[in-house]
Amino acid sequence: MYLRLSPDEESINDIFVSFFDAECSIEQVRNAEESGFDITAWERFIETGGPGMCLPESCGGGGADLTTAAIVANLLGTYVAPIPFIEHVVAARLLASLDESNANLPLLATGEMIASLALQSLHDSTSAIVPAGAIANYIIGLRGEEIVVAENTTGASPLRNTANLPIARNNFDDAIVIASGEEAHNAYLRAKSEWKALMAVALTGLGRKAVDIGVGYAKERYQFGVLIGSFQGIQHGFATSITNVEGSHFLSSRAIAALEEGADNSAQLAGMAFLFASEAALDAAATSLQYHGGYGFAEEYDIQLYYRRAKGWPLQLGDPGLEYQHIANLCLSKEGVV
Amino acid sequence: MDWSFPPEAEEFRNEVKAFIAEHLTEDVISSTHDGTIHNWEFHQKIAERGWLGGAVPSELGGGGKSAIEMAVMIEELQLAGAPIDGMGVAIVVASVVLELGNDHLKETLVPKLLSGETLVSFGYTEPDSGSDVAAAQTRAVRDGNEWVINGQKMWTTMAHIADYVLLLTRTNPDVPKHKGLTFFIVPLNAEGIEIQPVHTMGTERSNATFYDDVRIGDEWRIGEVDGGWEIMKAALKYERGIAGGQFPSPPLIDAFIEYAQSATSPDGSSIIDNPVVRERIVRALIDVEVCRGFAYNTAFLASEGVMFGVEGSMTKLFASESYKKHSKWFIDMAGADGLLYLGEEDAPVGGLIDEHFRHAPVTTIYGGTSEISRNLIAEGLLGLPRTR
Numbered sequence: 001m002y003l004r005l006s007p008d009e010e011s012i013n014d015i016f017v018s019f020f021d022a023e024c025s026i027e028q029v030r031n032a033e034e035s036g037f038d039i040t041a042w043e044r045f046i047e048t049g050g051p052g053m054c055l056p057e058s059c060g061g062g063g064a065d066l067t068t069a070a071i072v073a074n075l076l077g078t079y080v081a082p083i084p085f086i087e088h089v090v091a092a093r094l095l096a097s098l099d100e101s102n103a104n105l106p107l108l109a110t111g112e113m114i115a116s117l118a119l120q121s122l123h124d125s126t127s128a129i130v131p132a133g134a135i136a137n138y139i140i141g142l143r144g145e146e147i148v149v150a151e152n153t154t155g156a157s158p159l160r161n162t163a164n165l166p167i168a169r170n171n172f173d174d175a176i177v178i179a180s181g182e183e184a185h186n187a188y189l190r191a192k193s194e195w196k197a198l199m200a201v202a203l204t205g206l207g208r209k210a211v212d213i214g215v216g217y218a219k220e221r222y223q224f225g226v227l228i229g230s231f232q233g234i235q236h237g238f239a240t241s242i243t244n245v246e247g248s249h250f251l252s253s254r255a256i257a258a259l260e261e262g263a264d265n266s267a268q269l270a271g272m273a274f275l276f277a278s279e280a281a282l283d284a285a286a287t288s289l290q291y292h293g294g295y296g297f298a299e300e301y302d303i304q305l306y307y308r309r310a311k312g313w314p315l316q317l318g319d320p321g322l323e324y325q326h327i328a329n330l331c332l333s334k335e336g337v338v
Numbered sequence: 339m340d341w342s343f344p345p346e347a348e349e350f351r352n353e354v355k356a357f358i359a360e361h362l363t364e365d366v367i368s369s370t371h372d373g374t375i376h377n378w379e380f381h382q383k384i385a386e387r388g389w390l391g392g393a394v395p396s397e398l399g400g401g402g403k404s405a406i407e408m409a410v411m412i413e414e415l416q417l418a419g420a421p422i423d424g425m426g427v428a429i430v431v432a433s434v435v436l437e438l439g440n441d442h443l444k445e446t447l448v449p450k451l452l453s454g455e456t457l458v459s460f461g462y463t464e465p466d467s468g469s470d471v472a473a474a475q476t477r478a479v480r481d482g483n484e485w486v487i488n489g490q491k492m493w494t495t496m497a498h499i500a501d502y503v504l505l506l507t508r509t510n511p512d513v514p515k516h517k518g519l520t521f522f523i524v525p526l527n528a529e530g531i532e533i534q535p536v537h538t539m540g541t542e543r544s545n546a547t548f549y550d551d552v553r554i555g556d557e558w559r560i561g562e563v564d565g566g567w568e569i570m571k572a573a574l575k576y577e578r579g580i581a582g583g584q585f586p587s588p589p590l591i592d593a594f595i596e597y598a599q600s601a602t603s604p605d606g607s608s609i610i611d612n613p614v615v616r617e618r619i620v621r622a623l624i625d626v627e628v629c630r631g632f633a634y635n636t637a638f639l640a641s642e643g644v645m646f647g648v649e650g651s652m653t654k655l656f657a658s659e660s661y662k663k664h665s666k667w668f669i670d671m672a673g674a675d676g677l678l679y680l681g682e683e684d685a686p687v688g689g690l691i692d693e694h695f696r697h698a699p700v701t702t703i704y705g706g707t708s709e710i711s712r713n714l715i716a717e718g719l720l721g722l723p724r725t726r
Contacts, residue, residue, distance in 0.1 A: 001340055001341060001342060001343060001344065001406060001634070001637075001638050001641070002339060002340040002638070003339055003340075003341070003634070003635050003638040003639075004339065005339065006339070006340075009339070067339065211720070215720050215721070215722065218722065219721075219722070227723065229722045229723060230722070230723045230725060231725075232709075232712075232713070232725055235712065235713065235716035235717075235720075235722050235725070236709065236712040236713075236716065238716060238720055238722070239655075239711070239712035239713075239715035239716045239719075239720070240655075240712065242652075242715065242719060242720060243652045243655055243656050243715060244656075246632070246652055247628035247631060247632060247652075247656055248628075249631075250628065250630075250631025250632060250634070250635055251624075251627055251628050251631050253339055253341070253631075254341050254627070254630075254631060257339070257340075257341045257342075261342075269627065272620075272623070272624045272627055275620075275624060276624050276627075276628060321613075321617065324616070324617040324620045324621070325613055325616060325617065327620045327623075327624075328616035328617065328619060328620045331619070331620060331623055332595070332610065332616065332619065338417060338588040338591050338592055338623065338626055
């Protein structure tokens with residue numbers, strides 16, 4: 001048991017802190033607001049080997065594990081970075097697990113091609129809102145028991161949305177079947193769990209930064225002749241928020257570890273971490289926004305960027321109420337629930 | 339990060355589970371429902387295993403159970419709903435005495451504490467000083483080689499079954515409040531001590547204790563005269579990870595699920611099939627997983643020798659506040675039946691849902707209120723100005 005970053009993980013973290021500092025400053029995030037995607041940042045990310053680092057070496061990737069992806073996801077959240085890291089990683093890993101010799105994998109490994117995952121089952125529908133759907137050109141989805149791929153869908157129109165995300169309603173009419181059967185289905189579910197766990201990590205980073213921003217403001221803003229950070233009403237709100245964010249950090253980290261070792265409860269923990277992190281991040285951002293007073297909803301201030309993403313990022317999965325029911329079905333069907 | 343438990347901790351977990359299966363009988367659990375939160379027989383079984391002494395740090399001559407093994411034990415005992423307050427007290431007091439006590443206290447107290455024969459009640463709080471514990475007014479005045487104690491303590495829980503009280507007194511009223519405090523371990527059979535019951539909404543019995551010209555020898559003093567705050571800090575240090583409180587909800591969740599799986603709503607449907615019920619069960623289970631993260635983190639920090647503070651406050655705050663929320667949800671979802679008192683005929687799961695609802699508010703108050711926890715988090719973690 002070692003619950004800090006190991007020295008190796010620290011150095012990976014340092015590398016990506018430098019990357020995000022340089023390429024995803026808050027000014028750069030704002031500049032990318034219209035499309036939700038910063039292509040220059042992605043090109044620099046390609047130079048770090050980031051897009052393929054968690055793909056098997058046999059596919060041209062870096063062979064790193066999900067724990068490494070989590071280090072990047074945490075920073076992605078901290079910087080609310082406009083690059084499609086999580087979608088790309090989980091979709092590319094899914095493809096590698098289904099078909100290690102797929103000709104697209106080397107392109108996904110370098111990041112020249114961007115992959116994503118349709119998070120809702122497609123059933124009979126021909127289109128669905130997909131994370132990074134406006135910029136991805138390799139989208140994997142689940143239709144019945146079939147894994148399908150929609151390629152070259154970059155023509156899909158971006159949709160204006162709550163959080164300035166590069167989402168689109170992608171068409172799957174011409175999607176091709178790349179795998180089917182129980183094993184393929186399980187691989188898709190595993191990818192979806194990876195998305196939830198990495199998103200939980202990203203939301204934790206987002207939540208922590210949102211509290212930082214608010215606390216920083218409360219240490220500068222005077223009202224009634226004193227710093228507003230000296231009011232217990234404000235201190236206690238922050239204390240509650242940061243406690244939830246810390247809880248979210250531990251739970252999402254455990255979910256990543258469970259997925260990494262293939263634990264029986266990994267799908268359950270990933271869903272739980274996702275749900276908890278979603279609420280903790282939004283609570284943190286909303287609390288911080290509130291304590292900014294009127295400036296909190298002014299576009300000029302950064303906290304609103306965090307508030308909108310705290311809702312927009314997780315909602316790409318669909319109604320969280322359905323996820324609660326899904327987890328209930330997983331938990332309540334077995335003995336010894338707690 | 340590595341969340342895996344060392345093999346010896348996993349083995350120990352199995353040992354604790356087997357112990358619980360054998361010794362945590364229905365009788366033991368129900369004995370704690372009549373107001374006494376301690377069960378001597380169960381406590382002594384734990385002592386026989388050497389687990390009380392095992393928890394005392396090895397540099398103090400303890401049995402060298404690791405912080406992670408202790409966390410595992412405390413987790414399993416709480417998940418099963420075992421009475422562990424006495425265990426925490428025994429370990430904390432024995433550790434403090436071994437570190438800072440004189441030979442008399444070490445010889446008189448430590449063996450009997452660790453064999454589970456005796457208990458010490460905590461005497462910190464007073465009618466006029468709760469969260470502001472350093473404002474204690476109970477006076478101890480030196481008279482030759484003796485001390486004369488006068489005052490009153492509140493929430494001296496277990497004093498009616500304990501042999502001693504760890505008593506916080508004021509020995510110097512003329513200096514800043516933290517600097518005029520002295521601790522004693524006072525035998526509760528000393529002349530001039532009166533113990534009166536304080537009955538609580540949650541059915542636990544606590545006590546108010548009164549001290550009227552109580553005379554004790556200087557050998558019962560622990561720590562320096564006016565150096566009581568050091569003892570308080572040591573007690574808090576050893577309480578970390580031992581005191582429990584990280585997993586109050588699981589016995590309630592288990593009980594509610596058992597009820598919901600067999601009971602029907604007024605419309606005839608099964609309660610467990612109600613999506614609102616299912617969501618709330620999942621929310622409660624998620625909170626328990628969050629508590630695991632907090633608890634394992636404090637165990638890890640303790641294993642690294644880190645003196646953590648804020649991490650403990652966050653654990654306590656989250657666990658108790660979420661438990662209080664769960665107790666409200668689950669009594670609601672049992673409907674009017676949820677109101678039926680512990681032991682009432684036909685009460686859902688024997689009335690446990692009612693009992694948890696009445697017990698939960700205790701947990702956000704004792705051992706540091708939620709408000710004090712939030713103050714400490716705001717100051718210690720977020721660097722906001724101290725306001726008290």
